[in-house]
Amino acid sequence: MARAASMQTRPAYSYARLSPFAYSLTRVALSMLDRVVFVLSRYLMLSGVTRVAGLVLCLGAGGSAVAAPMTLSNLASLNRHAQVSAFVMNLSDRSVIAELNADQRLRPASASKLYAASAALQQFGSDHRFTSRFTSQAPVAGTTLKGDLVFVGGGDPALDTPALRTLVARLAGRGISTITGDLVIDDGLFGPVPCLTTDRCSARQRSSHAYSAPLSAAGVNFGTVNVTLYPGESPGRKSRVVLQPAELPGYRIDNRVTTVARGGRAAVSAWRTYESGVSTLHTRGKLPVGYGAYDFQRGVANPARETANMLATLLREADIRVQGSVRTQSTDYDSHGALLAEVKSETLAEQLIPMLAYSNNYMADTLTLDVAADSGYNLPLTLPRASQALEALADRADALAYGSAGNGSDAAFTSGSGLSLGNNISARDLVALLDYMYHQDALFPAFYGAIPVPLSAPSRTLKRGNFDFQTRIVAKTGTLSEPVTVRALAGYLRLSNGGFAAFAVLINGTKDNPALTYQQTVTAYQHDLEAILAAY
Structure with missing residues (x-):
């Protein structure tokens, strides 16, 4: 697998030991910088510059205006003895970059927190206290x-x-x-x-x-x-x-x-x-x-x-x-x-940074209950009933991303944290959510800015990729160990033309093969995403 040459010249900084306050401060600064880049890239996209640049890239070998989807070879190999759902989509034109069993619904573990964050932002706004x-x-x-x-x-x-x-x-x-x-x-x-x-x-x-x-x-x-x-x-x-x-x-x-x-x-x-x-x-x-x-x-x-x-x-x-x-x-x-x-x-935007960085179950489920309470759900609340708001969000996101081509989301939630075993979604569902938030101009900067960048994330799971993996994606992980191994990764990647793509990978063990190793799971999606980053 080809790795970026910059790995040999750039230091691999680690911020895993930052305090939550220092980490949050760092992420706020990075978020503010990225908002500037985001506004510029959206302007270029709307003016046609990004689309033209992407067309040139696609025409590079063979003259076809639409590149064929890439093969996720490592995840495909893992799929022989595990359950895998993966999907990568270019957000400028919603073209498919790569997919594997994109509609298979699996447990997402803490990747569910992206739905809780999105629902809270839409219910309250990023400046809510x-x-x-x-x-x-x-x-x-x-x-x-x-x-x-x-x-x-x-x-x-x-x-x-x-x-x-x-x-x-x-x-x-x-x-x-x-x-x-x-x-x-x-x-x-x-x-x-x-x-x-x-x-x-x-x-x-x-x-x-x-x-x-x-x-x-x-x-x-x-x-x-x-x-x-x-x-x-x-x-x-x-x-x-x-x-x-x-x-x-x-x-x-x-x-x-x-x-x-x-x-x-x-x-x-x-x-x-x-x-x-x-x-x-x-x-x-x-x-x-x-x-x-x-x-x-x-x-x-x-x-x-x-x-x-x-x-x-x-x-x-x-x-x-x-x-x-x-x-x-x-x-x-x-x-x-x-x-x-x-x-x-603190503002909701500020709270989402440590919630996603440290995958805080209490915060995610409390926000899910907050959304339900503010929406007028009958009391007392239960987490599965409150999570119906997340299912409604999944339906809206699916309709926006795929329109009449979508089959409607059958995403199921019983918690916003992913700690429960009743959450079942597909990679296509997750990418629809990411696409939905990308098109929420007032909320996307806070949402995007809260998702960890591997280089500065406290999670060790994100620390072993090459320099492009460390710096060109933002990603939320998900992990469960019982009753079967669950590994998930979902977020955004920056394309070399300045645009955005959304990706999601869900990996579940099976009844016959319940336990999957770090090497089998994390390395598989890491190498396939590195290949996409190298190509795009």
């Missing part, structure tokens, strides 16, 4: 709120501890120091969201990961608890466990991480269990002297209750005394009385 607020129906007399303080969850998919600190500070800024009633957390925007996947249902009792956190309109920190481990000062000493914030109630600690000699290898396992209203954090392993902070997150048992405990702690830190109890409820979102304080999220 989610609002979390304190309200009360009780009067304020001097420094005393004579009744309940209600936190109204606004479905912010990225609500975090710093945002809640700001909210509490704004309440304190009004001069309130005593609340005679209860602290109430209201997640009525969605209503109680039932768990419908094995991972999320299991997480209510035990969680060894962050990706399977339960959902709530009032959740914080992506439905996880943030924990930091510090090694002891000398070998044999016990490590120290710190919750964020440090006085967070509702947890007991079972810490058996020991300290080993400086220079040793860190090895830690951690999980959370829940029983009789109390969560226990279990930690095992070892940390070397001088290791520094070892951070991890684990899904919480009840996200609304976690927010209640978090706010109770932050109010106490701010010297605001709650005389009543701390509780949760689900009521009418618009029936909470007078506004006391509020905090707004």
Whole structure:
């Protein structure tokens, strides 16, 4: 397989260790630069320059105005013992660049998040900000709120501890120091969201990961608890466990991480269990002297209750005394009385960058619920019912891309994250979505700018291609391991004439051959895409 000569002269930079904030800042800068390129390329395309340049390329060998579709040889070989659906389309004229079983519907895993991002942008707009607020129906007399303080969850998919600190500070800024009633957390925007996947249902009792956190309109920190481990000062000493914030109630600690000699290898396992209203954090392993902070997150048992405990702690830190109890409820979102304080999220466009880069399941599914709630779906919401909005989007995209030639989309969704096993779409469906967003002039810059560029992406899956693969595509990955291997990649590639193409690859294991290796899957689509980039 021919590789770009530039690989031998250009350094292969890696940004995998950037913090989420630094990564987001980098992607915003890259997005702004690409918007300029995008506007110029669209102008050239509309003026005929791009189309003429593409015609010259197609006429290069043999004089045919339309190049024959390329063969996806590596994916075709993989298709002999796996299920593969692949499609690549030039967006300037919707001509087919390559295809393989383009209409076969398979599980897309986290490539589903492209639908969640698109639906949210269309529902709210790229500059939308989610609002979390304190309200009360009780009067304020001097420094005393004579009744309940209600936190109204606004479905912010990225609500975090710093945002809640700001909210509490704004309440304190009004001069309130005593609340005679209860602290109430209201997640009525969605209503109680039932768990419908094995991972999320299991997480209510035990969680060894962050990706399977339960959902709530009032959740914080992506439905996880943030924990930091510090090694002891000398070998044999016990490590120290710190919750964020440090006085967070509702947890007991079972810490058996020991300290080993400086220079040793860190090895830690951690999980959370829940029983009789109390969560226990279990930690095992070892940390070397001088290791520094070892951070991890684990899904919480009840996200609304976690927010209640978090706010109770932050109010106490701010010297605001709650005389009543701390509780949760689900009521009418618009029936909470007078506004006391509020905090707004980053714009939706900014939130989509880390959601797609880090493939955040909590954010994608929360956005799916947000779209359904804003569309007037009956409460309480379930994720499969909310995902009907994604199916409607797939139908619209199919109609735009293929018109009467399309057979209508039979895409099926039960989540926006792809964590559920009920999502089934084809490569042609995904390319239709990408084409649909390409033609949304007001939304495409935010959508395109949120999809990771391999060179600066945190995902290692995108790090092994040649320089063209690293720099000329934006792509969302998808991975599942059970019950069969799922690998997916979808996004845009820049053509040498300045235009755009959309591509999608879905790979699923079979009943007879459920487990597929990285070498079999990622290398196959990587090499075939490199060949397309070399030709176009």
